[in-house]
Amino acid sequence: MKLLQPTRRDILKLTALAPAFALSAPARAALGPTENQQTPAFHRFNVGDAKITVVSDGHFLTPVQNLGVNADPAEVAAFLANHFLSTEQSYRHTNHLFVELGNAKVLVDVGSGNRFLETTGRLMGNLEAAGIDPDSITHVVMTHAHPDHIWGIRDDFDEPIFPDATYFIGGTEMDYWLQDDLVNRVAPEDQQIVLGAANSINAEGLEWHRTNDGFEIAPGISVMDTFGHTMGHMSLRIDSNGESLIALGDCITNAYMDLAHPEWVIARDQDPELTVKTRKRVLDMAAADKTAILGYHFPFPGVGHAARNGASYRFVPALWRWGQ
Numbered sequence: 227m228k229l230l231q232p233t234r235r236d237i238l239k240l241t242a243l244a245p246a247f248a249l250s251a252p253a254r255a256a257l258g259p260t261e262n263q264q265t266p267a268f269h270r271f272n273v274g275d276a277k278i279t280v281v282s283d284g285h286f287l288t289p290v291q292n293l294g295v296n297a298d299p300a301e302v303a304a305f306l307a308n309h310f311l312s313t314e315q316s317y318r319h320t321n322h323l324f325v326e327l328g329n330a331k332v333l334v335d336v337g338s339g340n341r342f343l344e345t346t347g348r349l350m351g352n353l354e355a356a357g358i359d360p361d362s363i364t365h366v367v368m369t370h371a372h373p374d375h376i377w378g379i380r381d382d383f384d385e386p387i388f389p390d391a392t393y394f395i396g397g398t399e400m401d402y403w404l405q406d407d408l409v410n411r412v413a414p415e416d417q418q419i420v421l422g423a424a425n426s427i428n429a430e431g432l433e434w435h436r437t438n439d440g441f442e443i444a445p446g447i448s449v450m451d452t453f454g455h456t457m458g459h460m461s462l463r464i465d466s467n468g469e470s471l472i473a474l475g476d477c478i479t480n481a482y483m484d485l486a487h488p489e490w491v492i493a494r495d496q497d498p499e500l501t502v503k504t505r506k507r508v509l510d511m512a513a514a515d516k517t518a519i520l521g522y523h524f525p526f527p528g529v530g531h532a533a534r535n536g537a538s539y540r541f542v543p544a545l546w547r548w549g550q
Contacts, residue, residue, distance in 0.1 A: 267348070268356035269527035271544070273518065274466025276327040276446065279356055280520065280527040283320040283337035284346040286374065290316055292493040293483060302483075302490070309482050316480075320374055321528035322349060323473040323520055324358060325464055330444035332365040334462050334473050335522070336387060339378030341422065346374060350387065363388050365443055368395040369475030369522070370456040371403050371423035372494070379426045386431045394443060395427070396451070397436035399458025403427060452477035452508060454501030455494065461508070471518040471529075477504055481524040485509065485532060485539040509539050518544065 269280045290313055294302035303313045323334040337349035353360055366388055368376055381387050402408075403423040412420055427434070437443075437460060439451040452461040455476045462473040478484045479492060488505045495501040512519050512532040521528045521541075530543040 266526060267352040269529075270356075271529070273325075273464050273471045274446075274469040276325050276464050276466040276471075278464075278471065279324040279326075279358065280529065281322045281324055281352045281356055281358070282348060282526055283322055283352070283374070283378070284343075284348040285317060285319050286343045286345050287315045287317060290314060292316070293480065294487065294490040295493050296498060297487070297490045305483060305486070311482070318479075318523045319526045319528060320346060321520060321522050321524065321526055323462065324353075324356075324363075325447060327446050327464070327466060328444065330365055330447060331363050332367060332443060332447055332462075333363050333388070333391075334367050335369055335375040335475070336366060337378040338374045338376075339380065339387075340382070341377040342373045347378060349378060360388055361390060363391045365447075366391045366393045367437075367443055367449065367460075367462055368393070368399070369461060369473075370399055370459045371395070371427060372456065372476070373419060373422055375475070375522075376426045377422050379432070380429050384429065386429060389431060392435060393432055394435045394437050394441075394449070396449070396458040396460040397438055398451075398453070399456060399460065400427060400434065400436060402457040452504050454497050454499075454504045455479075456496050459504075469518075470515070471520060472508065472512060473520045473522075474508070475522055477501070477508060478519070478521060479523045481521055481528070481530075481541040485541050486535070488538060513539060 267282050271278050290302070290306060293316060306313050320337060322337065325332045338346045340347050350360065379386060403420065404427060409417050409420045409424070437449045440448060442448045443462070446464060446466045448463050448465075449460045450463055450472075452459050452475065459475060459477055461475050461477055464471045483490060484505060488509060489502050491498040491501050509532045511517065513534050516531065518529060518531055524541070530541055532539045533542050
């Protein structure tokens, strides 16, 4: 199989030309930190016997025109305004799950490193702030191979950032991005995403384990098929001592819109029909079983529940509790 192998300089040049994926623009006035004060970088809680830490990789902005692309733009704008959200750009958090259960220390996704946007690539520093030794990570699980999830897999020397970890990715996801000549069969604005995915997956020093629905990463930690956003997207499920949590990845990206209107899709959903089917299935399950959910792009720390709201759903954030 022949793959294009551009240099890191080529990738960085392509990244700079990625307005279709992300928009860098001034944010409107919003709640935030005062000058010279640090915003939260990590948050801890338990799911049964599992110790959970949500670690931020930063944030980025996307045009609101990428939201609800199959809906009436006026209806989308009205929804955003009614939820006190910008009608010009969407502020997207990046919430990584780190779970410690038994002997396993599992990180979900690796962020974008310095290959995407200046406001992302905070994962390694925030792991340190949380007191998590990168060398202690035993498993790395990829939900999918979009830039903000996988481009940080290599350091500045093009070596894996977690060299001693075991790496997992969905078999369907891997096969999609490594198709022969895929880069020349996608739209020009998607070529840098294909190149970045292929070169991240093919990074030297990585040995991937292919997963499928129900695959157990470690006792109590498994993956589930949540196809649609990408062709092989996976989510991660934790079950411990009668409690459960699903790390959604990007199968549900907006804590408000995707629950109120699960039939609306975003521009980056590769298979819109399958995205909607998957989203409704996951929301039905989470609401019925009262399973907690963690949204990668939900407002930090992104943890809560999906509650039924008539024919749709609403996101109920988990109650923040002060330490004892």
